[in-house]
Amino acid sequence: MQSKRSKSGWLEPEVVAGNGLLDRRAFLRGGAAAAGAMMGYTFVGSAAAEPLADDPWSKVPGGISPPYEQRSRYEEKVARTLSNPKGEPRTQHARTPHHLINGTFTPNGLHFTIVHAGTPDIDPDKHRLLIHGLVKRPLVFTLDALHRYPMVSRMSFVECGGNSAPFFSKEPIQASVQALHGLVSCAEWTGVRLSTLLEETGIDPKAKWFIAEGADAPALSRSVPMTKALDDAMVALYQNGERIMPGNGYPMRLLLPGWEGNMNVKFLRRIQLTDAPAMSYYEARTYAPVLPNGKAYQFYFLQEVKSFITHPSPGLTLKGPGFYEISGVAYSGNGRISKVMVSADGGQSWAQTALQEPVPSKAFTRFRTPWRWDNNPAVLQSHAWDEAGNVQPTRAQIVAVRGETTKVPPVTGFPSQHYNGITTWAIERNGEVKHVYA
């Protein structure tokens, strides 16, 4: 580690980019030097700590272990935000509070959900999965039957095609990272590869697509190319080790790693192999973002390389100058994240961040970099690359192709879809974090 002695005698990590971004390796390597560096900040200007008390909860036996653990009552503010809490006859969105959690997978209770006509209450013993159409023999599977098939587990993010839509607003909308990017989450999914089941039904060579359909009220359906079925599509049964949450598709969902969330059909009950796409409502109309020339993208499918800083972010006000860790999540529907750079001066200079191992394909990778804030205005950005060589675009690059709104839309609106551009947070002198365009 490159470092130097501070005036106080502690080792300080090297500043590698403007506005106090430090060498990413400063704390990764651990050891006395790194600890010293951090303690240096802790000691400078710190008042002595209060005497330690033996608190009441430490002096009596504690509570009874419940059959299913609940989080601490002090954590109730860590919750999803709801777009339609009364269940009016329209879509419901529940967004993940990325600024209040950490790590790389999303707890099941905080995984984002979108349901277009409520969450069905499915009896798993009565649920069936039908595979038919251009197959050699149509088959129907019970959940019990699927549990006897060879399974796979993988980390995968699921992202709504409309996540981050507020970035199409002509003016930056002041809102939390939860409101701006809360329609993406990441989990470990376990289930049966779709290709395993298709080996048993057989595939008619004329099959080029499959239609996936849910058992929810609108029987939500999407068409998916067969290439994805034979690549990494999964009939997922478990989410982070337990049965899939109702809002995420209980008792089974289609998982298409790296592809538009809506295609990962929940409550999966039917797969029909076809020679052509169905042009269902959601592919023909909804997930077809309009371009400035009036044409619209069709079959966008991919969730492209993206990153955003979760800490700090709006609502997480910095409490005075000193050391902070900048961290966030990066992911790509094209594979693994290869690099994330962070800037604290609005993109004039960049520091490479440390990527938390392991770095899974088509899943969240947490990036971290140490930062010493000097109390002056700073402008934070993150910029990601994936192993396929794709680079996260700037907002200006996206707007040049896709356009932006002429009026500021509501933060819950979806003026367009598939925004994977850079997010910019401005740190003000008082430590407040604002959403800006830069």
Next chain:
Amino acid sequence: MSMHKLLIFAVLLALAVGSSGAFAQGPNLGKPIGPAEIAAWDISILPDGTGLPPGSGTSAQGASVYAQKCFMCHGENAKGGTNAALVGGGPITGMESVKTVANFWPYATTVFDYIRRAMPWQQPRTLTNDEVYALTAYILALNKLIAENDPMNAQTLPKVRMPNRDGFIIRFPDKL
């Protein structure tokens, strides 16, 4: 069926099941199911009309179904209420243009497919096929995409040419 044809059929059948060697390797726990047992779930319609059921309906019949089952959300004459308008729509010029059946949907079959699977909101999949054809005719006629008296059925619906059929760009052709 002649003996010759029967033989060919038998050979084809053997080929189709020919991968039964592969079937035997897996758990093989799916139950075979036939078209009659699948029918209630077999609701997807393709743009060429594949999947369209028997039945027929006209705009006038659709207006009466609309008044009973759709009006409360989609408003008078389908001009929009608490939920989307089903008639009209200006030119699509960018992301703030409101997408409608007339200005955006590339295939008329999607109208039938979506009404049948998802509507009415509180009671999806309760409409008869005749009612779905009639509602489809009603919406298409209101938008002047078919004539007032054109019946919609499995033959006529796939032939309806939607104005925005060619308004799309496949984003990642290599993924198809």
